[in-house]
Amino acid sequence: MKAKIIFVYTIVLIFTFQSLQGQKSFSIDNIDIKSSEFCLTGELFTPNQSIDGATYFNSDWVPGDIYLSNGEVVRNKLIKYNGLLDELFWQESRSKNVIKLDKEAIMQFHFLNLNGDSTVHFRKIKVKRSTISDSSEIFGQVIYEGSLSLFILHTYKTAGNELIRQNGNLFEKTNYSEEPIYIFRYTDNKTFITKSLSRKRLYAFSPGNKNKIKEFIKANKTGGNKDVSYLRRLTEFLGQIVNQ
Amino acid sequence: MKTYIFPLLVFLNCFYSATAQNRFESLKPEMVYLQTDRNIYIAGDNLSFSLYLKGNSKTMSKYAYLILRDRYNIPVTRARIEIKNQSSFGNISLPDTLHSDIYQLVCYTNWMRNEGEDSYFTKEIIIANRFDKKLERFDSTLYTYPSANSVNSDSIKKAGNENLLIQPDKQIYNTREKVNISIDAKNIQDDSIMKLSVSVSEIVPGSRNETSITEYFNNSYKAKKEGESGQNQYKYQPEIKGTIIDGRIVPVKHSDNQPVSDNTNNESDTIKYTVLVSTPDTIANMQFTTADSSGSFRFLLNPYYESKELIIRLKENAKAVLELDDKFKLTKPYIPSDLLTGPGIRYYLIRSLKISEVQRYYTERTETNTGKKTERTLAISRVYYNPYSRVFPADYLPLPDFVEISRELLPALKVRKLGDTYVSSYVDTQNRGVPSIEPSIFLDGVPIDDVNQIINLGTNEIKRIDLLPVIRYYGEMPLSGILAVFSKNLEINNIQFKTPTIRYQAISSQNFTKPIPYIPVNNNHMPDLRQVILWDPEIKMHNKEKLEIECYTSDLHGKYRISVQGLTSSGLPVNGSSIIIVKSKSE
Incomplete structure (x- = not known):
């Protein structure tokens, strides 16, 4: 019994002593790095109408790194992207307020772990959607980067209105459905924009390579499910046939 | 049970000791070594230096602080030096008003300040004023300049712990002759890249041999300090x-x-x-x-x-x-040693003054190469990017003060008088929940206390006004709207702040500079009176490699020391030296 007590005391003593030593030595890391970190800038998000939760790319707050246009990185902040508004939101840790970040300040943002995927990232790209509109800067999800790159703009279209009752009041709610826009971009910034990746649209992408595209589609039957890995393979393939 | 207690305790102790060692490794003190191109200067010269830093590679300081001070502890020059991969180099322009005396160079990092001023690198140099013909400060009994062959043995003996083999192609050279020097690192048991600096300078008679980098870094006092560091308070990061x-x-x-x-x-x-x-x-x-x-x-x-x-x-x-905190503050007084007051120094100085005079006549001042500049990230800490509205008061009729400006030009902003003071607030026109408290006001990019500080500014003084009438966040700091006023004549300099304020001139690091290498010109009738015939602080050498460098002797005959100091990338100090003699063709 005595031996056990001595044993326990000795272990506690060693731990205590070493912890104290550690406290002293760890003071090197004690500098307030936060003070040197670049600050995210934005405004408090107070929408007049509630935003449809379905228009968020990620419904829950997810930690992410934000790459600023000045070259700095702000790491591990809770962020959410809304495709309808094309805005990135940050949940400020102290007040839990939702801040709509200044778009001009952001170059790209990475979700650290979005449903187990650590590769999801968005970049601000300049897009001219139609011949009559000016080009604008929009956050596009980066799917593949190479001689031909693929970005997806997570845009939404109105899917109808419905009357709902909230707090005893009736109001009209607009429903949205996602309408992704695929942007293929060459290294010289020439782009091919399409809302669909159907066989017809892919032929339009490279009319001279219809047979090759046909073979690719045959070999990669997706059954309508165009997941990220398929999109990457497709972009890589299109890049290869165009460069040949 | 008893059988396991003892081995378990021993194991735990060993484990934690190892952990503690690792922790202390990250707190290893740093040491700085500074090599200068020579030890004697004329006021107005450039002092070239190279710096080596030893410490833990993971927590190595990025900056060192260099002070040149006189015997009255008055700093003559202060500089911050940027360290890249444990080394740096540059030059200090010595003011030409300095009086003839012994001066002290002090060099340290912010981390070294925890160890006290005893741990700083110090070195004494002599600076002579070109108008001081008598040089009474260096009065000595010996008035004759020793001949090239009779420089005292103290000056020419080799430094201890030399691990580089320095071999000139011959021992005696004529004036204006090419000198080939080979640096051999075969004795060094370290395969990492070496960064070396080489100085070939005239030996100053009467001066003692200076401590080599190897001696300095292996100094037992420093090693003792290294062991004690864990006991200190880490006030400086x-x-x-x-x-x-x-x-x-x-x-x-x-x-x-x-x-x-x-x-x-x-x-x-x-x-x-x-x-x-x-x-x-x-x-x-x-x-x-x-x-x-x-x-x-x-x-x-x-x-x-x-x-x-x-x-x-x-x-x-x-x-x-x-x-x-003033990083350049030194509290320990400098007491000049007799290191550089040996016989012959005064005569050497008189000769150096004459050389300097001749060089000035022929305008042969050593130029420095400032091609390599410090890389800096210039990412500005912007509080906002695009304002909601921007007003240029010059576009409107003149208005005498900010009250009028807000009334006529800034409908979103309300400025009211309460007693003797003015208060401002944004009007919540868009129902954005803007509080009726004063927004954060910036004048010329700087946050100020309140609107009273800009109330007298009229349209003639203001260049631009940016308005952001919404609650903003700057990092975790909430701002109840932003009003940014930019004046034509930096009115911020006339503002009296209500909260404690200090104006501080932030320092920047020196550029990496070194002299332009001397290239001989055929049939040059200009006198070549260089006392430093080579200074190259930027030599890289892979181990087991024999490196050849070259330079040219000047018109000055005498003994010259080839001094090579450096550090391997794994932190091993290396040094070597050799002596050459330059004689005129007639001798």
């Missing part, structure tokens, strides 16, 4: 990522604004103050940190602020003053 600014909020007495030495029982014990840093600019900018309960604050300065005039102030009001 290593500047690994950038400039660290330390400061504290010192409470003042109500009557005379004198700092109170004992800061117990004061406001700063209970309130955590926010310290704001910004600089006058055309963009509203800010960096902030929070002081701890004792009033101390520390921040890693954004590189954008380097070399700029900073306005550092408290966000909250307090009866206190701000005190910033």
Whole structure:
């Protein structure tokens, strides 16, 4: 019994002593790095109408790194992207307020772990959607980067209105459905924009390579499910046939 | 049970000792070594130096501080040197008004300040004023300049612990002859890359041999200090990522604004103050940190602020003053040694003065190569990007003050008079929940206290007004709207802040500079009176490699020392030396 007590005391003593030593030595890391970190800038998000939760790319707050246009990185902040508004939101840790970040300040943002995927990232790209509109800067999800790159703009279209009752009041709610826009971009910034990746649209992408595209589609039957890995393979393939 | 206790205890002890060792490894003190191109200068010369830093590669300081001070402890020159991969080089321009005397070079890092001034690198140099013909400070019994063959043995003996083999192609050279020097590192058991600096300079008679980098870094006193470091308080942080600014909020007495030495029982014990840093600019900018309960604050300065005039102030009001840590402050007085007062030095100085005079006549001043510049990230800490509205008052009729401007040109902003003061607030026209409290006001990019400080500015003084009538966040700092006013004539310089404020000139690092290598010109009738025939602080060498370097002798005959100092990338100091003699063809 005595031996056990001595044993326990000795272990506690060693731990205590070493912890104290550690406290002293760890003071090197004690500098307030936060003070040197670049600050995210934005405004408090107070929408007049509630935003449809379905228009968020990620419904829950997810930690992410934000790459600023000045070259700095702000790491591990809770962020959410809304495709309808094309805005990135940050949940400020102290007040839990939702801040709509200044778009001009952001170059790209990475979700650290979005449903187990650590590769999801968005970049601000300049897009001219139609011949009559000016080009604008929009956050596009980066799917593949190479001689031909693929970005997806997570845009939404109105899917109808419905009357709902909230707090005893009736109001009209607009429903949205996602309408992704695929942007293929060459290294010289020439782009091919399409809302669909159907066989017809892919032929339009490279009319001279219809047979090759046909073979690719045959070999990669997706059954309508165009997941990220398929999109990457497709972009890589299109890049290869165009460069040949 | 008893059988297992002892081995388990031994194991635990060994495990934790190893852990503790690792922890202390990260706190290893640093040591700085400075090599200069020579030891004697004429006021107005350039002093070229190379610097080597030894410490833990993971927590190596990015900056060193160099001070040249006189015997009265008055700093003559102060410089911050940027260290890249454990080394640096540059030059100091010596003011030509310096009086003839012995001066001390002091070099250290912020991390070394924890060890006290005894751990700083110090070196004595002599500077002679070109108008001081008598040089009485260096009066000695020996008035004759020793001949090239009779320089005293102290000056020419080899430094200890030499591990580089330095071999010139011959021992005796004519004037204006090419010197080939080979550097052999076969004795070094370290395969990493070596960074070397080479000096070939005239030996100063009467001066003692200076400590080599190997001797200095292996110095037993330093090693002892290294072992003791764990016991010290780490007041100063290593500047690994950038400039660290330390400061504290010192409470003042109500009557005379004198700092109170004992800061117990004061406001700063209970309130955590926010310290704001910004600089006058055309963009509203800010960096902030929070002081701890004792009033101390520390921040890693954004590189954008380097070399700029900073306005550092408290966000909250307090009866206190701000005190910033002066990294160049030396408390230990300098007592000149007799190291450089040996016989022959005075004569050498007189000769150097004459050489300097001739060089000035022929305008042969050594130029420095400033091609390699410090890389700096200039990411500005912007408070906002695009304003909701921007007004250029010059586009409108002249208005006498800001009250009129707000009334006529800024409908979103309301400025009212309450008693003797004015208050401002945004009108919540868009129902954005803007509080009716004063927005954060910036003048020339700097946050100010309130609208009263800009109330007298009319359209003739204001260049631009940016308005953001919404609740904004700058990092975790909420701002109840932003009003940014940019004046034509930097009115921020005339503002009296209501909260404790200090103006501070942020320093920047020196550029990496070295002299332009001497290239001989055929049929050159100009005298070549270089006393340093080679200074190259930027030689890279792979181990087991034999490196050949070359230089040219000048018209000055005498003994020259080839001194090579350096450091391997794994931190092993290396050095070597050799002597050559230069004789004129007639000798």
